[in-house]
Amino acid sequence: MASPETHYHRLQWTKSPHGTWEREIDECEGFYNLSIRNGEGCYPVTSCASFIIKSSDIVTTEEDEDRRIENALRKAWATLHYDHPTLRSRVERSKDGTRWKRAYSKFENKEEEKRWLDSTFKVIDVEGAPLQWFNHTSASFELSTLFLVRSKEKDNHHRHLFLRSPHDITDGIGVLQLLNNLFKHAALAYKKGAQYTLPAWGNEHERLSPCLQFVTETPKSFTESQVKRFEEIQTHNRMIYTHPGLLSLPSSSNPTISQHEKRQRVALSVSKATTDNILHSCKAIASGVSVTHVFTSALALALSELQPRKEQPYTVRYANQSMVNLRSHCRYPYNTPEHAAAAYHTVSAQALGVDLVVPASTDTGNRGNVDQFSKITIEVRDYFNTVRPASPRDENVIFSPMVFKSFTAPPGSDPHAVSETPFCPVPLSSIGNIASIVSPSHGPFELISVWAASEPIGAGVAVFLATWDGKIELSAVFDTRYHDVDYIEKFLERILNCALKGLGIN
Template identity: 35%
Template sequence: MGSLEPSDYVWTETQPGRWERDVDEVEQFYTSLEKRYEGSGRYFFAMTGYISFSVSGTDQEVEDALRKAWLRLRYDHPSIGSRVEYCDAQKKCRKVYEMVPSPESQQKWLDTTLCIVPTKLSGLQWCNADPPVPKLPTLFLIKSRIPSRGVFKADLVLRCHHDIIDGIGTLMLFNNLFKHAAKALEQGDAYPLPSFGNEFTRLSPPLRVAAGLPPVLSAHRQACLDKIISYNVALKKGVEITSLPYRKGPTNPGKHQRVAITLSSEQTHRLLRACKALGLSVTHAYHTALAIVIRDLQKRQSRPRTVRYISHSLINERPHCTEPYDSPAHAVSLYHSTSGGCLAIDLIVPAASIGARDRVFDYSILRRREYMKVASVVRQFYLRTRNDKDHINMVPSYWAMGTYPYPPDNHTPPVPKPNDHPSVSISSIGTLDKTISPIHGAFELDNPWVTGEELGTGLGLFLGTWRGRLTLSAAFNDAWHTRNEALAFLDRCNVITIQALGA
């Protein structure tokens, strides 16, 4: 857990050119989770950020522009040069930044963290082929194999530990990168390179500092936290909790995978219009469908029974941060939270004799009525969380509640056994065009997405819209799920949502 002394969160020079600070609760959560699975050789929730682009220019011109832009980001966002280390002397995790004062050290960093990948795979295929997670945030450039006269086409992938950056921050970083790449390409040798030496002043603080959170909860907020903990515990008593079926047998995680389904512009427009008419957000609509799909996957028995779907929401907390931390100037940060209280929805699993298990194409009035009933619960949950004025102050405690203890001697623990009762989460990254401009000078961007490395038995869904088309994607681990299973789950979510809303 992070320190309770505010001064410990201040970046401090511990030796010439080396700056350190304590990690806070959200950073510690991801560091501890990664440590827990270290024995697998993989990194839980490691970030993958992806974007395709095309631009007129030679390979040399475009690659030089990207290198200049990446170096500029190291100056503007020095936290991309940071990492989390365990301090043996202090017995805790610290965030560390080492300066690159000389042209030689800057070039070494560039050579290490901007890599051109020699592969016959597409960028999408490469992301599903167990790509590395280097010590520092690293860009991988996968050039198109299809020759295009005078046009450079490629995919750019960011791989990074999740205790350095989150999903929204990754998208912000891409936008900043191509803003500078466009200028560098246009100006060529005239593009000014940054003069390093004062970049440490722009190192991003943890969420506690960025949002101005008090070091300890007030008595009132502590009482609220105790009630939330009791409520969450009570939700799981005396009722069957829904569980995602998975392939049993493997005990260690395999490769993280991502699949996606993108709706047409017309389908997306109809869906957005239907949601607006009902007072629902797209996230409400899909979280509703997700709960129903999981219910439909539960094993049927001789009699109908009640099951409970339990979930939470993920929240971008940048709007709650003070200037300049609420802006893309501090993209390389973890400024997000999870809801404290759980979302709980009771659903009926029909008896085995009533209809087929697969009810995807059920257009009945009862089916739609059930959807709207669940959607009302989901909507109220999201609005209650959004309108909770105390939520931001409780965020560090919420993260601490779910954090595994970090090994005191920094040893690698045994890999946890697979979770026998996995669930499915959903994260909305919103309208991506509002975060990433599709056009930056000569660069045309396409298909941006982010995901976190899934090493568990569950699924992580991501929802986003780009250029008027909605994409629903799933992250899963191939030790326990197949590509077809994940795609079928996404398809069920789409069909149920579209049918229920009449879109």
């Protein structure tokens, strides 16, 4: 049998006559590359860590401490790129203009290396809350960039690190793995100071990460039976999405008067006590029910509660296709954090369709549809069990190129274009326990909170579910042209309340 390398020679990194390392991109990378908004450098994914420095026996001034932290992180950022050179790669058209390729160029000299480092490691001093910088003033970027954001207030010792990358280079799990690797290097650089030695560039191309299609058992071409099976799935999905009462989040802003297109993030943190209660109560619904299933059901219920009442009850449908992490199904060593700088995930081939009932306007009962909660959650559980791959040969792995191709906008079209009356879908991505990916402590660096997020397509709202320090955090990224902050915050509260009511938690 031919090796995967033979099958996928066009997706292998090879040295070009010009000295650059190049390969073609796969459908996953192509989808994100074509999802860039007009005038913006890339379609981004972000990880953020708020941290403090543990007290030290070394007596230094605040200015010295700032300088020491900045130097450690700057060195760590350079070392991270030596370990993960794909971070510095770019997608460009081939010379004949017929295809897209990913290219990596080595540094020609120290000056070029310094220019790159100065342009991708940014120190930002802000008035007020540093986290608001991300929402209000963060700039677009093209290459993976690290932002160290500090408060100008003398008594504020919290610092915030934003690691931002094009989504065609990494994903939600990968960008957290990169953050963890960065702090590992920073802790060592902080400890060693001037004795810390940066790696010598030159052989880093050996660690360039292949694309998803290369590292899984995805076939070079699909058989007639595989294409037929995928078309059957697509036909079923179309039936799910053509429901007349498809749920979306009603707009809270008027696009005609909104001044600027801007994505913002809001978050809702759940106490440890309530988080423990939720975890315990999930098991009472049915075997195998998880927090993800509960909050997906709660999201659907929350959306149904926001729909207009009519004289008669009517049916609505929550539809979505889940993000699926495929790292565990990649060949070694691509299933390890050594290849965090890669987008190793897919979208489920099958769509979830959950039907709910919006009560009549005269119904004075509980609008939370509590009676539906257990039934919906079991439906959601069964769906997730279906789309979670059992092996690399699972169809949700095999079909990933066709799935991404089906979501990719045709050439010349705008994937973010919306209708005059915006339709705002709300998908939920479950990141899981972030502490299992990012260690809370790295030498003197004590991480207070960590999160990751990407952005919605069009007028959608991206919701993220994660746990940090034993507390559930529910967050959302949205476009201010269609929604305002207060509205989205209340929507997250509504989702949480639906989950608590459905679980019988006071």
